[in-house]
Structures are given as C-alpha cells and as structure tokens.
Amino acid sequence: MLDQLVQLVRDSAQETVVANPAIPNEQNDAVIGEASHSIASGLQEALASGNVKDVMGLFNSNGQVDNSNPVVNNISGNLISSLTEKFNLNGSTAAAIAGSLIPSVLGSLVKKTNDPSDNGFSLDGIFSSLTGGSTQGLNLGSLLGKFAGGLDKDGDGDVDLQDMVGMISNGAKQQQGSGGLGGLLGGIFGK
Structure with missing residues (x-):
C-alpha cells in the first residue's frame, strides 16, 4: 500500500512540492516520501489509539475531505513539523504545503477506495496494511455502512x-x- 500511497502523493505534489521554489529540486522525492509517511503513520496512529470513527468518517465521504476531522489535522500537523524540522522550511510554507497536499491526497485515496472499478485500493486492504493484518476477516465495507447509518x-x-x-x-x-x-x-x- 505504501508504494500506491507514494504515487498518490506524487500525483498531487506537482504544484505544492515539485514546482515550489521553497523546496530544492534534490529534496522533492524526500518531501514526497515524508508526506506519504505522515499519511500512513497518521492513519495507523489513529486506528491504534481507537479513533476508528474519525478514520471511517474519512472513507465515508465521496472524496470531500473534512479538514476539521481530527485525523486530517493530526496528519497535517505531523507533516508541518517534519517539513520544518527536516527540511528547514518556515512554518507558513510548511503549513501551506500540508494544507494543500494532505486533503488532496486523502481525497484521492478515498475516491479510489470507494470506486468499485479501481482495484488499486480497497478499504479492507488499507486497514489490513495499517494494522499489520489484524483486520483480516472483518468486512470493513459493512462497518463503514454502520458508521454511515450512525x-x-x-x-x-x-x-x-x-x-x-x-x-x-x-x-x-x-x-x-x-x-x-x-x-x-x-x-x-x-x-
């Protein structure tokens, strides 16, 4: 899943990373990798801490990411910290990158996951990857429906x-x- 996630980030990163003069060209791949890691680890941490409702809330949308979702905020905050610490970007530049890139990538991830004709991502596969396989045998699509029903x-x-x-x-x-x-x-x- 991480390779697919990196590709989603790469697809969304043209304006925010590659064409961004604040990021030297030789650091583009590292920044894309950091964004991918922030998303994967942010989703993993949310699941590990029992924040299943907010994670499922992301996947229950039509790709319209709610920026007030605590999972989105956490992922964005982690990316901002990484960009400022590891790449010496100023806070406003890092916030602009995270504010554009994270919702875009998560929206693409949700759309691809919810698209029955796209076999690249599945909710079961994503959760299994994030939890080390501990969701094997659960029908996460059905669980998502339960969350949609409230x-x-x-x-x-x-x-x-x-x-x-x-x-x-x-x-x-x-x-x-x-x-x-x-x-x-x-x-x-x-x-």
Whole structure:
C-alpha cells in the first residue's frame, strides 16, 4: 500500500512540492516520501489509539475531505513539523504545503477506495496494511455502512455509553457462541 500511497502523493505534489521554489529540486522525492509517511503513520496512529470513527468518517465521504476531522489535522500537523524540522522550511510554507497536499491526497485515496472499478485500493486492504493484518476477516465495507447509518442508537443526538451498552448487549444476544474480537465487534456494530 505504501508504494500506491507514494504515487498518490506524487500525483498531487506537482504544484505544492515539485514546482515550489521553497523546496530544492534534490529534496522533492524526500518531501514526497515524508508526506506519504505522515499519511500512513497518521492513519495507523489513529486506528491504534481507537479513533476508528474519525478514520471511517474519512472513507465515508465521496472524496470531500473534512479538514476539521481530527485525523486530517493530526496528519497535517505531523507533516508541518517534519517539513520544518527536516527540511528547514518556515512554518507558513510548511503549513501551506500540508494544507494543500494532505486533503488532496486523502481525497484521492478515498475516491479510489470507494470506486468499485479501481482495484488499486480497497478499504479492507488499507486497514489490513495499517494494522499489520489484524483486520483480516472483518468486512470493513459493512462497518463503514454502520458508521454511515450512525451509532446514535437511543436517538438522543450523541454517541455515548448508553448507545454502546445497547449495541453490545444486543450484539451479544445475536452473537452467542461467537467469541473473540469478531464477536465483540459484531456486538458493537450490530452484526
């Protein structure tokens, strides 16, 4: 997946990196690599810290990336830090690069992932790559649909403990005999 992600960054980087006079030509590939790493590690960190809802929110769009999504902000912030520290760019230049490049690449990633005729990316493949294969056997497309339908099971306008307790107990009834992570996720997501 990283090679494909690097290509997406490369495709989006013409204006923001390659044609940018603030970045010496000999550093173009390194900056593209850093942006790719920031995206992959940012998604990986979000999943590892349990921020699945915001990650799934990215993939539940039609390629229109919500810049207020905490995952997008984190990825952009990490890229800004890397560009200022590793490439000695000033903060405003680094912020402009991240502000243009990250939403563009994430939008392309989402579009390609959601396009059934594009076999280059799949939600299952991306999550499996980011989690070291720990999502094998899960139907992430179905989970994404559950997020699209919302998790506010009690209709009070928020997703809180009451919603989760209801989902887990309903799922436990439906998933009797199904243990482990699959059973728990099935309970949470109503499978």
